[in-house]
Amino acid sequence: MNFHTRKWIKPEDLNPNGSLFGGSLLRWIDEEAAIYAIVQLGNPRVVTKYISEINFVSSAKQGDIIEMGITAIAFGNTSLTMRCEVRNKITRKSILTIDRMVFVNVDEYGNPVAHGKTEIKFIEEQFAAEDN
Numbered sequence: 001m002n003f004h005t006r007k008w009i010k011p012e013d014l015n016p017n018g019s020l021f022g023g024s025l026l027r028w029i030d031e032e033a034a035i036y037a038i039v040q041l042g043n044p045r046v047v048t049k050y051i052s053e054i055n056f057v058s059s060a061k062q063g064d065i066i067e068m069g070i071t072a073i074a075f076g077n078t079s080l081t082m083r084c085e086v087r088n089k090i091t092r093k094s095i096l097t098i099d100r101m102v103f104v105n106v107d108e109y110g111n112p113v114a115h116g117k118t119e120i121k122f123i124e125e126q127f128a129a130e131d132n
């Protein structure tokens with residue numbers, strides 16, 4: 001799993017107990033997964049369909065640097081299923097895991113449409129294909 005996006009936990013990200021607010025983390029993950037799906041499926045119109053159990057493994061605190069990892073685990077006809085992990089960038093301690101996040105490829109009317117993709121595409125491959 002590649003960990004692309006990093007976040008520096010700031011005061012506005014905290015809950016009243018002083019640790020990272022789960023809602024902030026979920027917002028970041030939803031956006032991260034959407035961007036991953038957009039890149040993989042080559043379509044800016046993808047929507048979150050389903051998120052499985054969310055395991056808040058450990059908390060993060062102000063000043064921590066965290067990183068978010070997403071990887072595709074299944075390509076359906078219109079859907080893409082991903083797995084997610086968030087961890088502390090310095091200690092590598094796991095903060096959150098989500099086994100399945102399903103995004104659906106939709107057309108301009110919001111209807112599911114086949115994406116035609118079957119495997120993970122790496123950015124380097126995409127550029128190489130465009131250069132040829």
Ligand SMILES: CC(=O)SCCNC(=O)CCNC(=O)[C@H](O)C(C)(C)COP(=O)(O)OP(=O)(O)OC[C@H]1O[C@@H](n2cnc3c(N)ncnc32)[C@H](O)[C@@H]1OP(=O)(O)O
Nearest residue numbers: 034046047048049050076077078079102104106110111112
């Ligand atoms: C990034 C964002 O913030 S998006 C905003 C939040 N998300 C939304 O607003 C989406 C709201 N939901 C919808 O618009 C609709 O449910 C849609 C368009 C996503 C899907 O419509 P549906 O009528 O369920 O479509 P359909 O039954 O054809 O299923 C589409 C795909 O989703 C999969 N799917 C449907 N329900 C589920 C489910 N509960 N769990 C997992 N996958 C599911 C199907 O298996 C199918 O995948 P496949 O084509 O790869 O086999």
